[in-house]
Amino acid sequence: MASTLPPHSAILLKGNLHNPIHRQRYVSLYPTGTYHLTWEALPQCKATHQRYVIPLRRGKTVKSVASPVTAPLPADGEQQRKELCESYGFRQIGEPLPDDVTLKNIIDTLPKTVFEIDDTKAWKSVLISATSYALGLFMISKSPWYLLPLAWAWTGTAVTGFFVIGHDCAHKSFSKNKLLEDIVGTLSFLPLIYPYEPWRFKHDRHHAKTNMLNEDTAWHPVMKTHFDESPIFQKAIVFGYGPIRPIMSISHWLIWHFNLNKFRPSEIGRVKISLACVFAFMAIGWPLIIYKTGIVGWIKFWLMPWLGYHFWMSTFTMVHHTAPHIPFKSSEDWNAAQAQLNGTVHCDYPRWIEILCHDINVHIPHHVSSKIPSYNLRAAHKSLQENWGKYLNEASWNWRLMKTILTICHVYNEDRNYISFEEVAPEISSPITFLKRVMPDYA
Incomplete structure (x- = not known):
């Protein structure tokens, strides 16, 4: 036969x-x-x-x-990596990084210029975001109903640029004046009603524990023991890691940033200041919007762009560290260099998105060193390609990439990294089966 x-x-x-x-x-x-x-x-x-x-x-x-x-082939051969690229929607899947390479080894190969803070470039990014956001609000005010989705898409992307500016401020890579950084970071996050300091403390842990099971504060696999222990929430978990995953950062925002019990005593004072700023914006800004434009205006001018921001927040974070071949490891087996260089994904988006979002998706150098300003990420990535290129995971955004994440990358498995809900709980996995059927498979 x-x-x-x-x-x-x-x-x-x-x-x-x-x-x-x-x-x-x-x-x-x-x-x-x-x-x-x-x-x-x-x-x-x-x-x-x-x-x-x-x-x-x-x-x-x-x-x-x-x-x-869905079990991935071991990515230790060139032909196998090519097959995985085709299957998962990647442009390149990196070779495994040798165990003896340290994060310092990688940082030492970067040119010193990529760490330099340039106030002119920093304020240029503020100007781009402020101008594009104002243009978006103007488009919303003038667009007929059938063009509003385009106006919301632009404005939601533009306001994501404010998040990236605050993100640089949190990493102390925006300005040489650290007080100014905190002020700009707080103001940049206000339209998103994101408390700056709580996010900064949480995000620092993501960088310190990238792709570490349980400890990483960004997207990580569902632990089967937790899934089995919560039968009444299983359907919600399936939806959260499936159809509604592109806006699940809303849940993350609520759970992580407003609970004082999640922060150390030394952090509480700054957290309370940030929360006060956010609540003040809601108490003053929202009534003003409603007074001028009504409830419908509040939905048009604030809520819909805010949902657009959460779409980018969710999908960017998802793509940066999630693929069937990228492992999450326990703290005992975790390796910083492997997690930051080999476990982070560079993804190219359409150029207008890259401009409005200040190159946040040039993400590998940002994880190699968070001290690199956003306007120097492309130069840093070019250096990494020259010195460590064969170890990099790279993709251009495509439907197959998203379909892979949404339909496979669910439950942690030590041997296969991820297994799908269809295998773990087939009786409640109809949302995943639906996605497989309706999502395009173009790469």
Whole structure:
């Protein structure tokens, strides 16, 4: 029998109706290709290969069916990485970084100029965001109803630029004047009703614990034990990591930033100042918007752009560190250089998005060193490509990339990194099956 199997496929063995063979998956350990199988010869295989086959009784009728398996191939060969790139929607999947490479080794290869703070460039980014946001509000005020979604998309992207400015301020890479940084950061976050200091403290932990199981404060896999312990919330978790994942940063915003119990005693004072600023903006800004434009105006001018911002916040963060081949590790096995260089994704978006969002998706150098200002990220990335290029994960945004994340990257598995809810809880995974059916698969 000749059989051609697609990459990372499985064989389903079926016997006759009276004595069926139990359904089981057997993953091929060999490269894709055409193989001639003679069942009678299988038991006579050499001892070194006998553990990979299952003897069958003579006289059984056997049917082979190829079906896809979500377990990633080990990304330790060039051909395997090419197959994974095609399957997951990546442009390049990096080779594993050697264990003896440290984060300092990588930082030392970067030119000193990428760490330099330039006040002119910093304030230019403020001007771009302020101008594009004002233009967006003008577009909303003048657009007929059928053009409002375009105006909201522009304005939501523009206000995301304010977040990136505050993000630089939080990393102390915006200005040489540190008091000014805190003021600009606080003001930049106000239209998003994001408390600056709580976000800064939380985000610092993300950089210190990137791709570390449980400790990372950004997106990480669902732990199966937690999933099994919360049966009443399982459906919500499936939706949260599936169809509504592109706006799930709203939940993250609520859970992480307004609970004083999540911060150290030394942080509480600054957290309270930020919360006071946010509540003051809501108490003054929202009534003014409603007074001038009504509730519908509040929805048009504030809520819809805010939801657009959360779409970018959710999807950017998701793409930066989530792929079937990128592992999350326990603190005992975690390696900083591997997590920051090899576990972070560079993703190219349309140029207008890159401009309005100040190159936040040139993300690998930002994780190598958060002290690099956003306006120097491209120069830093070019240096990383020259010195560490074969280890980088790179993609251009595409539907297959998003489909991979939304339909596969769910529950943590030590051997496979991720397994889908369809495998863990098939009885409640219809939202994931729906996404597989309706999402485009263009790369």
